[in-house]
Amino acid sequence: MTKTTSQRAAALCMLATLPFAGMAAAQTYPLWIGSYTAGPSEGIYVHSFDSQHGTISSEPLQVVKTENPSWLAFSPDRKYLFAVNENGLGQRDIIGRVTSFRVDPAKGTLEKINEVKSLGTEPAHLSVSADGTHLFVSNYSVEADPGGTLVVIPVDPEGRLHPVSQVKTHRASQAHPERQQSPHVHSAVESPDGRYVFAQDLGADKIYIYRYDPAAHPEHPLSASKEQPFVQLPAGSGPRHLVFSPSGRQAYVTLEMQGTIAVFDHADGKLTLRRTVPLAAEDFKGQNKAAALHVSPDGRFLYATNRGTANQLVVFRIDPDNGDLSLVSRHSVEGEEPREFTFDPSGRFILVANQNSNAIVVMERDPATGQAGRITQTLPFPSPSDVKFTTSP
Numbered sequence: 001m002t003k004t005t006s007q008r009a010a011a012l013c014m015l016a017t018l019p020f021a022g023m024a025a026a027q028t029y030p031l032w033i034g035s036y037t038a039g040p041s042e043g044i045y046v047h048s049f050d051s052q053h054g055t056i057s058s059e060p061l062q063v064v065k066t067e068n069p070s071w072l073a074f075s076p077d078r079k080y081l082f083a084v085n086e087n088g089l090g091q092r093d094i095i096g097r098v099t100s101f102r103v104d105p106a107k108g109t110l111e112k113i114n115e116v117k118s119l120g121t122e123p124a125h126l127s128v129s130a131d132g133t134h135l136f137v138s139n140y141s142v143e144a145d146p147g148g149t150l151v152v153i154p155v156d157p158e159g160r161l162h163p164v165s166q167v168k169t170h171r172a173s174q175a176h177p178e179r180q181q182s183p184h185v186h187s188a189v190e191s192p193d194g195r196y197v198f199a200q201d202l203g204a205d206k207i208y209i210y211r212y213d214p215a216a217h218p219e220h221p222l223s224a225s226k227e228q229p230f231v232q233l234p235a236g237s238g239p240r241h242l243v244f245s246p247s248g249r250q251a252y253v254t255l256e257m258q259g260t261i262a263v264f265d266h267a268d269g270k271l272t273l274r275r276t277v278p279l280a281a282e283d284f285k286g287q288n289k290a291a292a293l294h295v296s297p298d299g300r301f302l303y304a305t306n307r308g309t310a311n312q313l314v315v316f317r318i319d320p321d322n323g324d325l326s327l328v329s330r331h332s333v334e335g336e337e338p339r340e341f342t343f344d345p346s347g348r349f350i351l352v353a354n355q356n357s358n359a360i361v362v363m364e365r366d367p368a369t370g371q372a373g374r375i376t377q378t379l380p381f382p383s384p385s386d387v388k389f390t391t392s393p
Contacts, residue, residue, distance in 0.1 A: 027052040029345050030061070030108025033353070033360070034069045034083060034386035038091065041382040044069045044083060044101075046109055049389070051346040054362050054376035062109040064101070067093045070385040071125050076132045078390045079103055080159035081110060088121035088142060096123045098137055098153060100161045103390075116161045120149045125187040125241075128155075129194070133214060134221060135161070136188040136197055147172070147182035150199045150208070152222060166220045173205040175235035176257065180205070186240045186256075192248035196269035197222060200239040202256060207231040207239055209269060228270045233262065241292060246299035250274075250323030254304055259288020261304055261316075263325060277325050279306040279314045286310055292340045297347045297391075301328065301370035305338040305352070313338065313352060313363070315370045331372040335359050339384070345391045349376070353384035360384050 035041040043066040048057040069083035085097035096118035101110040120139025135153040152166040170183040184203035214221040238257030264271040286309030293304035316325040335354030364373035
């Protein structure tokens with residue numbers, strides 16, 4: 001690193017301390033980027049984001065070497081960062097893992113605590129329980145054997161991971177001759193009240209519902225919901241990710257293989273399908289591939305990415321009375337395979353990780369209308385898969 005680059009990184013590092021110190025005037029924030037490491041990427045990159053101009057620092061503040069950290073999640077108190085290591089057959093490391101890091105409260109840089117095996121391959125997603133004591137890790141598993149699983153990993157108060165304490169297996173729908181011959185758990189999300197966990201299994205065309213009760217069962221906190229153990233979805237639809245409405249009375253799920261969003265009513269750990277909403281326009285003839293979805297920081301809009309040949313960010317307005325969705329706009333992400341995205345802490349920018357075109361695109365966002373605007377930056381970045389701020393929804 002040259003002296004000029006070192007000076008730039010030091011300046012960015014000083015700016016990055018402001019949000020953590022609670023200074024209201026701060027406009028520069030640490031940004032954590034997860035990636036796939038089959039190419040030149042080395043792991044997790046910590047950059048600085050300028051929320052006044054909508055730009056990511058060209059030089060990282062830190063590079064954390066770890067294999068395929070494709071998904072990142074913070075502990076509730078933001079002291080720790082957890083990453084899946086989406087390893088599997090044909091990669092440098094064939095063993096799926098999960099790694100824990102301590103977050104420096106001033107700089108936002110990371111210090112590794114420990115790692116554990118996920119007892120599966122290609123762990124693609126993890127979430128943290130609201131009480132901070134467990135991780136719910138989704139082993140996607142491209143290979144039919146062993147197939148995808150949902151596992152529970154205990155976390156101690158110092159952020160140290162303990163070995164997997166519970167494994168949940170499902171049965172594939174086999175609706176698709178290639179992609180659904182075995183279960184592929186793609187995400188698991190806790191309900192707003194912390195009593196249930198919803199696991200989206202792309203290979204099963206089902207959402208599995210588990211009761212979460214760590215007080216009664218510390219080692220095996222998940223048990224199948226007696227009221228509704230699963231939700232059956234259309235054959236070949238492939239549920240991927242789930243988020244809740246601001247009220248918690250609705251849930252939205254991307255159906256990856258169908259290219260739609262399923263809208264559910266939610267109450268007491270039970271889901272009732274209301275309708276599905278297409279991501280692509282009616283006359284679209286290409287391939288749909290629904291991926292990420294998030295509710296805007298103000299709770300008024302739902303955003304989702306459509307990959308395949310569409311490569312769009314789609315915006316919906318959330319009805320404040322019943323949580324239903326109405327289309328606002330569709331926007332090109334100016335790249336390929338928008339795997340994930342996030343909102344910056346100001347709510348005025350959207351950062352999109354375009355995995356296959358090797359770039360992170362920053363788009364302006366109008367908080368009043370929800371629409372995305374001009375692109376303020378395209379940062380070259382090898383195989384980005386996730387982008388996170390500590391204030392991300």
